[in-house]
Amino acid sequence: MEFMKGVNLRYLPPPVASLYLEDQNLLHSIGSAIVFDLMINNWDRFPLHNIYKVGNPKNLIFQRLDMIELHLIDHIVTPIGNTGLADNYFRQLKMIRNMDDTAKLQLVRPIKEFVMNYSYHEMLDEHLMIIVEGMYETIEVISSPEGQIFMENLFDSMDERVKKSVKSEIDTKYINFIKKAYRCFVDE
Numbered sequence: 001m002e003f004m005k006g007v008n009l010r011y012l013p014p015p016v017a018s019l020y021l022e023d024q025n026l027l028h029s030i031g032s033a034i035v036f037d038l039m040i041n042n043w044d045r046f047p048l049h050n051i052y053k054v055g056n057p058k059n060l061i062f063q064r065l066d067m068i069e070l071h072l073i074d075h076i077v078t079p080i081g082n083t084g085l086a087d088n089y090f091r092q093l094k095m096i097r098n099m100d101d102t103a104k105l106q107l108v109r110p111i112k113e114f115v116m117n118y119s120y121h122e123m124l125d126e127h128l129m130i131i132v133e134g135m136y137e138t139i140e141v142i143s144s145p146e147g148q149i150f151m152e153n154l155f156d157s158m159d160e161r162v163k164k165s166v167k168s169e170i171d172t173k174y175i176n177f178i179k180k181a182y183r184c185f186v187d188e
Contacts, residue, residue: 006071009057010118017119020068024130029070031134034108035142038093039181041078047110051092055111057118079177086177093184097139104132143186151186155179 012020020026030046037045037052047055061071080086099107108131112123141147155175162171 006061006063009060012062012119014120017121020062021115021121021123023068026068026070027127027130028134031131032138033072035135035138039178042075047114049107049110055114077174077178079173090180090184093181097185108132139185151182
C-alpha cells in the first residue's frame with residue numbers, strides 16, 4: 001500500500017483541527033465523502049443518525065498543500081445480504097434525498113460528537129450545514145443528466161471487468177449493491 005503523508009483526525013492538534021474543520025471546501029468534501037460511503041455502505045468512516053453508529057478517525061487523512069485536502073482511505077463495499085435489512089437501508093437512502101433541513105442536520109449531528117471526541121474541536125451547526133450542502137450538491141451532480149451518463153458508463157466498465165474476473169459472482173453482488181444505492185439518490 002502506498003504511504004500517504006498527512007494526519008488523521010485522531011492526531012489532528014486542536015489549533016490545526018479548528019483551522020481544518022472550519023474550512024468550507026473541506027466541509028463540502030466531507031459531505032461528498034458521506035454520499036460515497038452511503039453508496040458503497042462503507043459504515044466505518046462517519047457516524048450518521050440511524051444509519052452508521054460508529055466512525056473511524058483513522059480513515060480520514062488530512063493534508064495541507066496549496067489547500068486543505070481530505071483523503072479517504074480503507075473503504076470497502078459492504079452489500080447487505082439480508083433482503084429485509086437491505087430494503088430498509090435503501091429506503092433510508094431514498095428518504096435522504098427529500099429530507100427537510102431539520103432532518104438533514106439530525107442525520108449528520110453524530111459527526112459533531114465524533115469530531116469532538118477525537119480532535120477536541122467543537123463543530124457548530126453552521127459547519128454541519130456546510131457538510132449537508134456538500135452532500136446535496138454531490139447528489140445533484142450524480143443525478144444530473146451528465147452525472148447519470150458518467151455513472152452508467154462507470155457501471156458498464158465495471159460490468160465488463162467483472163466478466164473477466166475469477167470472483168465474478170461476488171463482484172456482481174458488490175456492483176449491483178452500488179447500482180441500487182445510486183438509484184436511491186437519482187430516482188424520484
